[in-house]
Amino acid sequence: MKQIRFELEELPFSTLARFGLTQEMIEDLPMRVLEDLCQGRHSPVLPVRVRDENGEQVESRTRFVFIRRDDGQPDVMFYPALKSSPLEKYDEAQQKQLLAGKAIIADTETADGRHSKVFVQIDPETNQVMSVPTSIIGRNLQVLAEELHLSSVEIKDMQEGNPQTLVINDEPITVGIDLNNKTGIRFCSGDGQKWREQSKREWDKYTFGVYGCWIMDDDGNLDYVPEEEYTEELWNEQKKSGERNRAAALHK
Template identity: 75%
Template sequence: MKKERFEFNELPYPALARFGLTREMVEDLPMRALEEIGQGGYSPVLPVRVTDENGEVIESRSRFAFIRMDSGAVDVVFYPALKSSPLEHYDEAQQKQLLGGKAIIADVEMADGRHSKAFVQIDEGTKQVMYVPTPIIARNLKVLAEVMHLGTVEVNGMQHGDPLTVVVDGEPVTVGIDLHAKTGIRFCAGDAQKWEEQPKREWDKYTFGCYGCWMMDDDGNLDYVPEEEYTEELWNEQKKSGERNRATALHK
């Protein structure tokens, strides 16, 4: 799907609301998440709630992304969290690499039914299998190789899922293929271990917005609390957050 810029006044908030995501909840996401969504990227893994044909409310978690229809209207596509990744199309060695968080090259079935080579990786947040056609990442790798003066052996290593550490201005920098990144290539200041450990999405325990707060539990799950439901603990945390922000502003 083609990525493009989406303005927030054209987003399908009624469609999101049917899945338990109100406009207030979306607008209270951190700015970095809103920028990602507005550029056609994926949302964080968020709680969703739907009512089935029997009237039962089902709670789950999902990412979403916006697409532009032929009519010019904006619609939303959900990427639900799965209990396990569908890896039956990959051999044992490939499954081991994928479950280890690496991106691999494999044959995949495209949306039009054709089979083609693609970089494949598991989204840790949803356990969905992501893929990007190899020419797209290969093009970005070619540009990277020219800029960083990398050889064929080094590029091949990255194509096989191994991050590469180089020295820039006397400091180690590690680069590798990661389909979570906008270009499919992620940089990290530090060695390969730092690159492996670098979080894909950085969240505080409390993220306060205009209408409520996104809270992250010990397992990394996000849940939303509207301001009218704040506990004394949340009011205290909001006060501390405001004081930290003021102190940061004064020191700039």
């Protein structure tokens, strides 16, 4: 199931609709999110609704990613939010590091029985355990070391899950391994504390689209309201958003 570029019109909207994610909801996601999805990257954590064996509606939250099956057709793979992370295969020290939000290097067994090294980290929004081959992140770390003149000690510290704070042009910059990032490495203006606080993908409280609005609550959860269900508050927010966009366009 090779991940390659997808076009918006070929996405399996009918499959997503069975889980309560309509085509309108997907198309109303920010353009940067749609671009990520079309490049085979994970979605934000979104609400889904399904019927259980008793016909009752069950609500949950999940990430998903588009994949291409062996027959060339696009499909969807879900990564649901878990109550806790499955860490049984890791020793006590590794579990402690993972639960602290750090990336670690661990052994893994491939489908054909071979053993290899991977970077492992917990997705803080779903508790899913993410893994990426060390060779991929290692190459990116090598490029980073050359560009920022990082020492072997600093790189080793990053590999052990500790972000590094540097001073560039008299300003602190922190860099560390984050498997949710496109390259597996995330930069942040500020110190290590700022880097950790910025781990969640940033959203405005209201993200208006063509058909409705994605709303982020105080806990960072996203929910969708179609236009026909807008409250007076939402209509007012949409008006303010339009005015801000027009003002920004005039100042370009």
